[in-house]
Amino acid sequence: MTSAYQPNIPHANRDILLGAAAGIAIGLGVAQLPEGSTAHGSATWLIGLLGGMFVAALKMLMAPLLFASVAGGIRALWAQRDAGRIWQTTLLFFAFTAAVAVTLGIVAANLFQPGIGLPHDLLPVAAAAREAPDAAGFLQKLLVDSLQNPFRALTEAAVLPLIVAALLLGAAVGQQPQRFATLGRLIDELLDLALLVVGWVMRLAPIGIGALLAKLAATATAAVFGALAKFAAVVLGTTLLHGVVTLPLLVWLLAGVPPWRYFAGIRLPMLTALATSSSAATMPVTLRSADHDLRIDPAVSRFVIPLGTTVNMDGTALYEAAAALFVAQLAGIELSLAQQVIVALMAMLAAIGAPGIPSAGMVTMVMVLQSVGLPVEAIALLLPIDRLLDAVRTMVNVQGDLATSLVVERLVGRSRQRPAA
Ligand code: ASP
Numbered sequence: 001m002t003s004a005y006q007p008n009i010p011h012a013n014r015d016i017l018l019g020a021a022a023g024i025a026i027g028l029g030v031a032q033l034p035e036g037s038t039a040h041g042s043a044t045w046l047i048g049l050l051g052g053m054f055v056a057a058l059k060m061l062m063a064p065l066l067f068a069s070v071a072g073g074i075r076a077l078w079a080q081r082d083a084g085r086i087w088q089t090t091l092l093f094f095a096f097t098a099a100v101a102v103t104l105g106i107v108a109a110n111l112f113q114p115g116i117g118l119p120h121d122l123l124p125v126a127a128a129a130r131e132a133p134d135a136a137g138f139l140q141k142l143l144v145d146s147l148q149n150p151f152r153a154l155t156e157a158a159v160l161p162l163i164v165a166a167l168l169l170g171a172a173v174g175q176q177p178q179r180f181a182t183l184g185r186l187i188d189e190l191l192d193l194a195l196l197v198v199g200w201v202m203r204l205a206p207i208g209i210g211a212l213l214a215k216l217a218a219t220a221t222a223a224v225f226g227a228l229a230k231f232a233a234v235v236l237g238t239t240l241l242h243g244v245v246t247l248p249l250l251v252w253l254l255a256g257v258p259p260w261r262y263f264a265g266i267r268l269p270m271l272t273a274l275a276t277s278s279s280a281a282t283m284p285v286t287l288r289s290a291d292h293d294l295r296i297d298p299a300v301s302r303f304v305i306p307l308g309t310t311v312n313m314d315g316t317a318l319y320e321a322a323a324a325l326f327v328a329q330l331a332g333i334e335l336s337l338a339q340q341v342i343v344a345l346m347a348m349l350a351a352i353g354a355p356g357i358p359s360a361g362m363v364t365m366v367m368v369l370q371s372v373g374l375p376v377e378a379i380a381l382l383l384p385i386d387r388l389l390d391a392v393r394t395m396v397n398v399q400g401d402l403a404t405s406l407v408v409e410r411l412v413g414r415s416r417q418r419p420a421a
Contacts, residue, residue, distance in 0.1 A: 019206030020213050020271055027217025047214045051275075054208020057201045058272075058281040061194055063157040065284055066306045068191035070166035071173070073302035075184060078174025089408045090304050094312045097250070097400055098351060101242050101314035102344040105321035108238040110340075114231035115329025142353050159280060159310040159355055166306075191302075195291075198284040205272070205285075212275035216391060228385050231326050235389055238322065239315050243396040247314075247403045255406040257294075265294035266402050273398040277390045279309045279356030282398050290405055300412070301405045308401030309356050315393025315400075316361040317351035324368045327378040339372045346371040359386050361393065 030047070033040040077086055148158060150165035173180040173187065248259045257265075269286040276282055283305065290301035324343045328335045335343065350364035362379055369376050 015206040016209055016268060016271060019208075019210035020275070023210030023213035023275075024217045026210070027214035027219075030214065030218040044215075044218070047211045047218070050207055050211035051215055054201075054204060054212065055276050055278070055281050057204070057208075058276070058284055059157070061198055061201065061284050062280050063154055063162060064190060065194040065198070065287070066159065066309070067154060067162055067166045068187050068194060069287060069302040070163055070306045071170035072187045072191050073299060073306075074167050074170030075174035075177075075187065076299045077303060078171055079177060085412045086300060086303060086408060089411050090307070090404060093404045093407055094308065094400075095348075097247065097314050097403070098312070098317045098348045099344075100246055101318040101396075102321040102347050104238050104242055104246070105235075105318035105347070106325060106340055106344055108234050109322045109325035109329075112230070112234045113329055114234045115326040139349070157280075163307060163310065194284075195288065198288055202285065202288065205268075209271055209275040216275070216387065219387065228381070231323075232385050232389060234326075235319055235322050236392055239318055239389075239392050239396050242314055242318060243392075243399055247396070247399055251403045251406050255403075255410040257406055262294075262406075265289060266399055268293070269398050269402065270395050273394040274391050277358040277387070277394045279313070279394055279397045279401075281356075282394070283309045283356070286398055286401060290402060294402065294406065296402075296405045297409050300409045304405040304408055305401045308404055309398075311352045312400050312404065313351040313354060313356075313361075313393075313397040315396030316354050316364075317347045318396070319361055319389060319393050320350050320365055320368045321347035323365060323382055324372070324374060327369060327374050327382075328372070330378065330381075331375055333374065335372060342371050343368060356394075356397070358394075359383075359390055361390065362386055 026043075027047070030040065030043045033043065142160070145158075146160040146164045148161035148165075150161070150169075152158070153161035153165055169183075170187070173184045177184060248262055251257050251262050252259060266289060269282055269289050272282045272285040273279065279286075286305050286309070287301065290296045290305060291298060321344055324347065325335065325340070346368045350368050351361070353367075354360040354364045362383060365379060365382075366376050369378065
């Protein structure tokens, strides 16, 4: 697990920041062009092409990278016999930060009441039938679906089954290293290879990220300034609070990494998450920054990050909790404290179940709304503003994985020497 794969890319970070700034400026410019004009059409086409290819390239690498990194990570952990502690600490920290996130979401929604005072006809069907909560069914499906033919999971890039298969493979290889020596080497080489190609793709990141942000800037702005502006502002503010204050503070207190060094280290994955709205597509970049910018022990990061990419989503949990309360306010339904606790638990579960792809949270949102009998149709109302909110919550989702890696590394006593700030 050495870093032979790393081509040094001078100025990569600076170029990506420049690309991002240029992209936003171009997007705002494109939004000014008359819709239907040739210039608008061509610019939109080109932006879509460049951004689409960049995301496709990252996604192409996701399945092999995820599989090899989890299998390799667990193999290495097993060999060193501290797998149990890393597991437990990781899951505990995932749960703790998610609980903080939903609490923030619920407190903010109660405090600012973004849904009060809006016209009731905003909601397509105000008083929908109260359906029974379906958490048990959801959990059952999640657990059964996580066991799948690994070859199918690999070709379909089904994240949860892939993780389970990789965990089993890694554990078996780690338990009998002599017997499965060739497989062990194969896993390591596959990981090195995938990371090498990630380095190549990242050379194109200034263009790819620029194009994605241009698209976002060109299309997402107008919708937000509608009736939903207050809700969007409350969610954005609270999500940013979690990302800029809570997580960095925990990292500072528990891992001893000061915010300035932490923010410098997470810059690239943050920007990629903002541009792609997908934790899964960002994962190659997240792993790369864990290695090269934050210098986290690979035995920790290669286990925590791929797992966290799908189960650890603080931003999504916060959003789903706040959105459920918003919908209740809109529909004029008063939620009791007990019902708000159910919302909080369901939001955490829904975030675990959401895959790391754009707007996945909107799909699992159904479950949260149903759990307390809120109208599911409200999703139609939330969708138009989801592009911007999704981009921001994905940043927090991704950040949570890096924060957890740092904290777990320190708590289980695996910290290596980091370079001075
Ligand atoms: N887009 C988010 C992510 O990939 C998931 C969500 O929709 O909340 O992390």
